Amino acid sequence: MPIVFNAYALLQAIIAVLCLGVLQLGAMIFAPEYNLIGGTNESVFSLQFMALVAAFTDARGMKGRLFFLPTWLVLVLGSLFVFHFSVAYYLDQVVVKTIVLYCSSAFIAIFYFVQTRLYLEKTWAKKKGALEVMKSRISQGDLTPKEYWQIASHAYYRPPALFFNSPLIWKFFFKNAIDGDDFLEHYKYFINSINTAELLNDEQRQVIREIKDALAPAQNFDSYNHPEYSLGQLGRIIDGMNEKFKE
Secondary structure, eight states, rough: OOOOOOOOHHHHHHHHHHHHHHHHHHHHHHHHTTOOOSSTTTTTHHHHHHHHHHHHHHTTTTOOOOEEEHHHHHHHHHHHHHHHHTGGOOOOHHHHHHHHHHHHHHHHHHEEEEEEHHHHHHHHHHHHHHHHHHHHHHHHHOOOOHOOOOOOHHOOOOOHHHHHHOHHHHHHHHHTOOHHHHHEEEOOOOOOOHHHGGGGHHHHHHHHHHHHHHHHOOOGGGGGGOOOOHHHHHHHHHHHHHHHHHH
């Protein structure tokens, strides 16, 4: 049986319904004629509001998916479908309401991309800050292996798949969030700072060697062709080393 939604989608649904419930409490006080939860005439507004909540949580890393589509997008499309399917309910000023609905849908999409860019910029700044701490401590020569891997977990960053797989789309929407060449320099220093002698096994050492060999000739991000999965392997290595030093 195919999975039609992930756990994040369920969590987004719970958050969106709770937010809608709070809004309904306000409606009960100031506009009791509106039923935002279960009301037929209000269903389009409710779906749009839930889409806005889902877009915000998605931009903050809660990547809910429904049939492999972002939850917020499914809700927007659902609101459009409900509106046109139930157009008999909206015959009064239908043209105006159609324009408002499509403008609202466009706003949600713009809101999502703006919030995603802000979140990416903030996250990337934190990762670069952690790497600067690493550089400073290494230059001072007082960084223990345990401290190194703790800082490494904060400096490690795996950008969204779009960053690697669709550079043109990425540059169009998020060019100023994470620059490819900037990321490459971050990645190069990070990898070269790893003491492979500390690693748990030869398999981990081989992964680091492969990444180093791919990074060495890359003069810019466009010439870097190492598979994205290597970052996932690096993340698991960092987690394993931190677990080692907890023992």
